[in-house]
Amino acid sequence: MRRGIYLLEEVQFHPMNSQRPLKYLEWLTAYKREDEALESGTSVLTTSQSVRSSDIDLVGAFYAVGITGHTQFKAVTLWDCRGGWDGGWRQMMEIYDDVKPELFLSQIDDLRWSAFSRPLGAVAGSPALADIVQEGYRAPFFLFESAQVKPGAAHDYLAAVREERAPVMAEHGHRLTGLYEVLLSDTEVVTVWGTDLDAHLALQRARDAALGLDDEVKGDDRLLKWNKRAREFLDGPWRETLLAAFPGSKLAPR
Structure with a gap:
């Protein structure tokens, strides 16, 4: 394969x-x-x-x-x-x-x-996009992460994402759709997750509650533990942003 x-x-x-x-x-x-x-x-x-x-x-x-x-x-x-x-x-x-x-x-x-x-380049455990499309999976929003890692740490970081972070994110309504090293370089990774608005909002509030900044919902300390774990691999900017699926594209709701 x-x-x-x-x-x-x-x-x-x-x-x-x-x-x-x-x-x-x-x-x-x-x-x-x-x-x-x-x-x-x-x-x-x-x-x-x-x-x-x-x-x-x-x-x-x-x-x-x-x-x-x-x-x-x-x-x-x-x-x-x-x-x-x-x-x-x-x-x-x-x-x-x-x-x-x-x-x-x-x-x-x-x-x-x-x-x-x-x-x-997809790494071990990354879903094949062709399989996701064939399955018929669609989502209104996708969480896009770009991170700078220590030289040579891309595969180790992405393995940790797959094994430690993905199960927690799944509980919060975020499906892992891509684990990638940025090719022709040695210091950047990209991950992509499908989600919806309610899951996005609930995830943010669970993190706020874990920080002691929201007493109306239950916090999830695992979200904060992951941030600390990720820093073992990171060596520069890390950012997550949201993408709205455009109508007519294969991952957009129909």
Whole structure:
């Protein structure tokens, strides 16, 4: 079984015009739905929409919930490179071979301001996104964690997340959907969790109560213990933010 290879992209829009991320997400989800009809293993580099392929699968398209710590306004996309390194990843890399003119033409020119991509590699115990989609799992919100770890500690940190944190988060209505090391680097990890608004709010209040800051609900000390445990692996910024699943994407409620 091949390792799952994914791509996470954060797209910024400028000036602050809320219609731009809407237009981008509508365009993106529509054209990727058309790609589903393409034969597996084939790809086409077009003059207006870059590479077309069903093996470069848009699994998640999200509007970033700015009040949780994102730059406003921002879209986030999560791609499954079906077939791993020799599948969707190869097809994405092939568009740079000879730097063809088609690479520079797009229907969304001047719509995006900037974009930042992270190549992700699934680690042991990480669910396969294709399996999650096939199962029919959907969630209105996804918790997105990006953390800087000590050099070489990515797999150890993610193993601790899987074994120690995931069961606690599951009790609080958060389903683990991705455990990833950021590839081509040695110090960053990403985790993704599906949830809903009620579970998000209940989790925050359980943590507040554990800190002695909310006496109306029961606290969960395990949430604070995890924060201390995580610091054994961390070596820099750690942040969790929320993503709202965009209608029409595979992980969005229908």
